Amino acid sequence: MHLAQLNIGKVRFNLESPEMADFVNNLDPINAIAEQSPGFIWRLKDESGDATNIEVENNPDIIVNVSVWESVESLKNFMFKTHHVDFLKRKKEWFLPLSEASYVLWWIPKGHIPTLQEAITKLDHLRENGESQDAFSFKSSYPKPELENH
Numbered sequence: 001m002h003l004a005q006l007n008i009g010k011v012r013f014n015l016e017s018p019e020m021a022d023f024v025n026n027l028d029p030i031n032a033i034a035e036q037s038p039g040f041i042w043r044l045k046d047e048s049g050d051a052t053n054i055e056v057e058n059n060p061d062i063i064v065n066v067s068v069w070e071s072v073e074s075l076k077n078f079m080f081k082t083h084h085v086d087f088l089k090r091k092k093e094w095f096l097p098l099s100e101a102s103y104v105l106w107w108i109p110k111g112h113i114p115t116l117q118e119a120i121t122k123l124d125h126l127r128e129n130g131e132s133q134d135a136f137s138f139k140s141s142y143p144k145p146e147l148e149n150h
Helices: 018-025 027-036 072-081 084-088 116-129
Strands: 002-011 040-043 061-069 103-108
Touching: 002 072, 002 116, 018 027, 018 072, 027 072, 027 084, 061 116, 072 084, 103 116
Parallel strands: none
Antiparallel strands: 002 061, 002 103, 040 061
16 A cells, blocks of 8 residues: 545745745755655646646645655655755745645555545545544554455
């Protein structure tokens, strides 16, 4: 099994605005760090190489990140032990606080690539039902389920 994650954010400013320049100008370097990180499998991106133009819920102010990792530990290492953490610390400069969960983790079979709709469904499940094996956060970090032999 691999770990899938969805993270959404509602931007404070238009992505072309000067206030968003540090965020936008560092998308490529941070994405490159992710792709070179141990345990990285896949990330959602469009032809431009990132996902900022992929519209979510018909709201251009929401940007999304979906990725697949070998484990919770590999995702945490990228998030908190690389240059990515410097931008995580600045998220309030660029993103509005959300009243509901802004990210979700879930286990997927190796080789499966989650769709954006699947990821949104997992986030909705977490928001509506709380943490479970099907949709969780770093607080719970459910272990990889054992595959049943059929």
